[in-house]
Amino acid sequence: MSTKRYIVNVEAAIYRGDQWLIVKRSQQEEHAPGTLALVGGKVEIESAKDDVLEETLRREVMEEVGVEVDVVDYLESKAFAADDGRIVVDIVFLCRYKGGETRCVDKHEVAEVHWATARDTAGNLKAPGYLKQAIARAEEKRLARMGDAIQSCPKETGLSSSSFTSGNIVIKETSIDDLSNVMKLWNDGEVMKFAGNIFDNDAFFEKYSKLRKREHNYNGLVEQPAIKALLPGLQGKTVLDLGCGYGSNCIDFANRGAAGVVGIDISNKMLGVAREENSHELIEYKQMDMSKIGCLTQKFDLVFSSLAFHYVNDFGKLLRDIRCLLNENGILLFSQEHPYTTAPKCGPSWTKDAQGRKIHYNLSDYMCSGIRHAKFFADSDDVVEKYHRPFSEIVNSIISHGFFINNVVEPVPGEYALEKRPDYYDEFHKTTSIIIKATKA
């Protein structure tokens, strides 16, 4: 019987959208110091147990780069001799990023962490051949799984797969380049997610800017008239605008006589436009994540937000912070994507007839609160991360966090809007946004 012993090593090809997590090994590592590699480590077994490879991998990934992963599939294996001559059996798994901030947790093991596409990795002169091969295989597997996921979507939405191709009903992704064209949705986690704030991604920002500069867009024709109709008198009042974007609402509040306006946004690019196009002596723009507004010291008469709350994970905390920042009888007025819009985990969102007219919206996953990854524009791969909460959860959170609800509006286009954009008739099937006005109790 052979007495040979092997080191068993596991590695994770981790994907987040179409990007792969690659580390630069620390110079202090015994094996291959300073090289680009996948995350992983030796399997050390102290007692009999199941899933040792998967468990080791999840632990190593967390300990090295601070992220949680799902081990989704076996990828490849190889044997090689380590620098000290010992034989290593290396097993690579396909893993899906689940959560956590990517960082070098242990500088002795990992010097740098990067997210890179398979294409970038293939073209990276510093990437070793075995890494390129692993990523190429992993990308192939990811794309194959994505194809399977798309095929399985109709079943999940209760539609037969023949609905895609036969009869006069054709299910397609939405295609109007508009905010109301919300979005081709794929299985959670199977899509590209921009690492950081998507509004600071150059390509996304450019597309978004074009959309908003269109003369007749959803915001201008439908959402803005409805939310502005609920504004209280602002003469001499102080206003906080959360997710202020270009600052067009902030300037409007200043023009309505507000005594002071603070606009906060997480995006540097959006604030760049705000400062350039909508500056005013009474407006202060701050770059800040709205989940951190608890550190603001000023008080406000109105906390306003237009189409940004669905980007926030912890709605309860946001409401608590807002309540603290409001003066007595202060008002919270916000719009966000309608829960019907945020609900589906996978698309296509609309069922269309043979002429491409929308017949009905494909609502699914409505009662499943949580994260969603969705394409913002049908013709690009940019994916936004947002949070779905059913209507009852939104309303009950507002009430339980110490507010009276004054108004709930599901805005639809008026005559003028329909004249300019007849395609907005779809809003009568399913409205894109919801608007809520509440008063501090």
Ligand SMILES: C[S@@+](CC[C@H](N)C(=O)[O-])C[C@H]1O[C@@H](n2cnc3c(N)ncnc32)[C@H](O)[C@@H]1O
């Ligand atoms: C759809 S845009 C709306 C912008 C603006 N309210 C308007 O109506 O024109 C959403 C905005 O929310 C901002 N945003 C997203 N998540 C945020 C967060 N956690 N904190 C602050 N701003 C955020 C984005 O950067 C973006 O400017």
